[in-house]
Amino acid sequence: MDTMRDRFAPVVSRLLDEDPRVAVVLAEIGKDAFHDAITRHPERVINVGIREQLLVGAAAGMALTGLRPVVHTFASFLVERPFEQVKLDFGHQGTGAVLVxxxxxxDWPAGGFTHMAPGDVALMDTLDGWTVHVPGHPDEAETLLRHAVAAGDDRVYVRLSVQSNQQALPVDGERFMTVREGRAGVVIAVGPLLDAVLEATQGMDVTVQYATTVRPFDTAGLRRAAGAAGTDVVLVEPYLAGTSTAAANDALADLPHRVLGLGVGRRELRRYGTVEEHTAAHGLDARSLRERIGGFLGVRAGV
Structure with missing residues (x-):
């Protein structure tokens, strides 16, 4: 199966052909995938070199001229390194773009901590007015990319990953999807962690919701799943643990509930290893999730 990033350049290249407002801004990373698009649209595919602050600043300038820029590089270089530019050039100036x-x-352990950004969604959550998509399958990535580009002049962050669920679901860019119903609690699986959550909760009497758009947080969807009596909630996120616990607590503020946030820990894992080893070390594999979810909700398989 191809990856989400494999879909990125072909989808956006087609959007360049279809919509004269669309532009692409790169900082070396990913430029080869846009070779043909650069030939067709040299004025709308810009590579600024290894200058991430300029990457964001140039995209914001293009947005001010009426273009719809799609901005792409690794998460650590797109969100963390130029965060001041993201905050000021888009937010303060009241303009938008699609950050991918x-x-x-x-995703790339061999790159070391400089190429890791588990805190990206939490950092974006400090800013006002951003939509955040976290697809769990390449097909969903394609849908959400198109949704993001078509979203007027809104500010949108699309988080692509090499991790993926086996099957795509019909995501709509807005709401959580209930994929299993139960009575002992609600487990929200974000993006590529759905398969692990479904395996971990097999036989448990819990509701599983699938989230690929995490900001705005689907307050109404969680409240429906929790019911009028309230319930306990487990959030399983592929980035910093606890990123969405405040949003879940706010959604259920008037109902009795507890919230457990599972995700990537704060401790830096200094050995390269593999993606699977990092997943297990952070307790996000199905076996670890089964123990942690079952312990928090007080349920066992078949009970």
Missing amino acids: SAAASF
Whole structure:
């Protein structure tokens, strides 16, 4: 199966052909995939070199001229390094773009901590007015990319990953999707962690919701799943643990509930290893999730 990033350049290249407002801004990373698009649209595919602050600043300038820029590089270089430019050039100036990251969390362990950004969504959450998509499959990435580009002049962050669920679901860019119903609690699986959550909760009497758009947070969807009596909630996110616990607590503020946030830990894992080893070390594999979810909700398989 191809990856989400494999879909990125072909999808956006087609959008360049279809919509004269669309532009692409790169900082070396990913430029080869746009070779043909650069030939067709040299004025709308710009490579600024290894200058991430300029990457964001140039995209914001293009947005001010009426273009719809799609900005791409690794998450650590797209969100963390030029964060001041993201905050000021888009937010303060009241303009928008589509930021599309790669190498989410620990997707490329050999790159070391400089190429990891598990805190990217938490950092974006400090800014006002950003939509955040976290697809869990290449097909979903394609849908959400098109949704993001078509979203007027809104500010959108699309988080691509090499991790993927086996099957795509019909995501709409807005709401959580209930994929299993139960009575002992709600487990929200974000993006590429759905398969692990479904395996971990097999036989448990819990509701599983699937989230690929995490900002704005689907307050109404969680409240429907929690019911009028309230319930306990487990958030399983492929980035910094606890990123969405405040949003879940706010959604259920008037109902009795507890929230457990599972995700990438704060401790830096200094051995390269593999993606699978990092997943297990952070307790995000199905076996670890089964123990942690079952312990928090007080349920066992078949009970």
